[in-house]
Amino acid sequence: MNTATPASTLALENVSFAYGHAGLFRRTPPGRVLHGVDIRIASGVTVGLVGESGSGKSTIAKLMLGLATPLEGRVLLDGQPLQALSRLERARTVQMVFQDPYSSLNPRATIAEILAAPLRVHGIGDAASRGAEVRRMMDAVGLVSAFAQRYPRELSGGQRQRVAIARALMLQPRIVVCDEPTSALDVSVQSQILNLLLELQRERGLGYLFVSHNLAVVQHLADEIVVLQGGRVVERGTANAVYFRPGHAYTRQLIGATLLPPDSAFAAGVPA
Ligand SMILES: Nc1ncnc2c1ncn2[C@@H]1O[C@H](COP(=O)(O)OP(=O)(O)OP(=O)(O)O)[C@@H](O)[C@H]1O
Ligand SMILES: [Mg+2]
Incomplete structure (x- = not known):
């Protein structure tokens, strides 16, 4: 790809x-x-x-x-x-995958929203093309499509780390x-x-x-x-x-x- x-x-x-x-007012070196x-x-x-x-x-x-x-x-x-x-x-x-997938994922967003965010923030594509890209990436990291509408708390630790990896790859770094x-x-x-x-x-x-x-x-x-x-x-x-x-x-x-x-x-x- x-x-x-x-x-x-x-x-x-x-x-x-x-x-x-770079601090202006630091007191100690x-x-x-x-x-x-x-x-x-x-x-x-x-x-x-x-x-x-x-x-x-x-x-x-x-x-x-x-x-x-x-x-x-x-x-x-x-x-x-x-x-x-x-x-x-x-x-x-350059993208990053963190140690703790729970604290690095927005708890109030669905998996689909979390994965679409990097594209949305940078104004890439429209809702339909972003949705397609999210589905493709979920498949690539081994997440079944039913997870798209779930929240991070509903996933296991390993599944959350798959989400974090998918998110890191959305912009194809x-x-x-x-x-x-x-x-x-x-x-x-x-x-x-x-x-x-x-x-x-x-x-x-x-x-x-x-x-x-x-x-x-x-x-x-x-x-x-x-x-x-x-x-x-x-x-x-x-x-x-x-x-x-x-x-x-x-x-x-x-x-x-x-x-x-x-x-x-x-x-x-x-x-x-
Ligand atoms: N935001 C910060 N402000 C001030 N000092 C910091 C900050 N973050 C890290 N440090 C200090 O910088 C040094 C290196 O920290 P760093 O987090 O890079 O280590 P690390 O190798 O990742 O450790 P760990 O294995 O615990 O994650 C440490 O002395 C730490 O206390
Ligand atoms: Mg560290």
Whole structure:
């Protein structure tokens, strides 16, 4: 469907960041939470970003979506500063899937309304064509059409995450930032959602930044792994190299903390 879209690259180049750096009236100098970070995501490729809580993973996600601007360094989409692009151009290229599908979905809107919203907000199509696009996308993520008129609270966690993924894809982005997309889900559902993400990537050539504190999950999905500690990249390499031959003590510690028992649903189910 989307295979004709040109490939895209989204890159953080030597990015440092501090919360509140743009504030006019701040009293104390803000502490830096990212230091000289380089990360590049390209169409069709998954970069896994791992690190302990507070290491700066979600901050990197925000920068990649243009929701925050770097203190130093650049965020480039196909070589252009992300901030120089219009909201629509950005939305058509980079989208996000959040950890908690419940809090990221409007509880008062039906699934059909939630999915049509990105098209409606950007003035794309009419009600009929948006409805058709919503039905097509629901089918693509494995949601039966009867769910169109339901509300998020009437769906299971896994079904809600399918809605969130469908919503992220409505504008046919080329890059999707997934911030712990399965951490809030039952183990039994996690591998279904991960397989769906892999299938959609194959069909559409999506580039993923896959954020997780769990190196075992990332090793299954990612081509490259970037390890973040205290806002610094301390290790990077192919998924197998980082997972099976970690060079940094911190990476070994992360692997030790997240080793899954061999009979876990995840180890059994991913990837196809
Ligand atoms: N809105 C904010 N204002 C001020 N500081 C923030 C804000 N959001 C995050 N921080 C701080 O920035 C640092 C990095 O946070 P970030 O949310 O990027 O970490 P993370 O790796 O995503 O953690 P987690 O695994 O818990 O989601 C932390 O020290 C955090 O306290
Ligand atoms: Mg986070």
